[in-house]
Amino acid sequence: MLTLTQDLYDRIVEHARQDHPDEACGVVAGPAGTDRPERFVPMLNAARSPTFYEFDSKDLLKLYRDLDDRDEEPVIVYHSHTATEAYPSRTDVTYANEPGAHYVLVSTADKDGLGEFQFRSYRIVDGAITEEEVQVVEAY
Incomplete structure (x- = not known):
């Protein structure tokens, strides 16, 4: 199960809606080994595409260096x-x-009348997709 704060949930949704019609992307970092999302890190979709996202390679390198320096992980x-x-x-x-x-994954298809808004979480390991429950809390 993914547990995250209402503030982080709102920031992810806002980023997705703000970048629409292009896909938005980013990371929420947390202390290594805790599985607790804490630090919101919106990224630029280098592909600038409504159907594909790609982290800019320089931004990604900077992110991973920053994560290492802070003893965090995505x-x-x-x-x-x-x-x-x-x-x-x-x-x-x-x-x-x-x-x-x-x-x-956040679906913003509702903005264009193509579907409904969705906020869903998955684990993806070795190509296997497992959907998980999302719990939104006021604080940890």
Whole structure:
């Protein structure tokens, strides 16, 4: 189960809605080994695409150096789907290289009347997708 604060939930959703119609992407970091998301890190979608996201390689290198310096790890890796449901695509599964992370997908298809808003979380390990419950709390 993914547990995150209302503030983090709201910030992920706001980023997804702000970048629509392009996919938004980012990370929520937390202290290594805790599985507790704490620090919101929105990233630039270098692909600037409504159907694909890609972290800029320089930004990603900077992020991982920063995580190391802070003794943090990516607890949540998130992105949005702008015209489809919040379910990992084949490409999403291929690029899922953080086996300990929660992969959050936000569908903003409701903005264009193409579907309903969704906020869903998955574990993706060795190509296997497992959906998990999301619990939103006021504070930890």
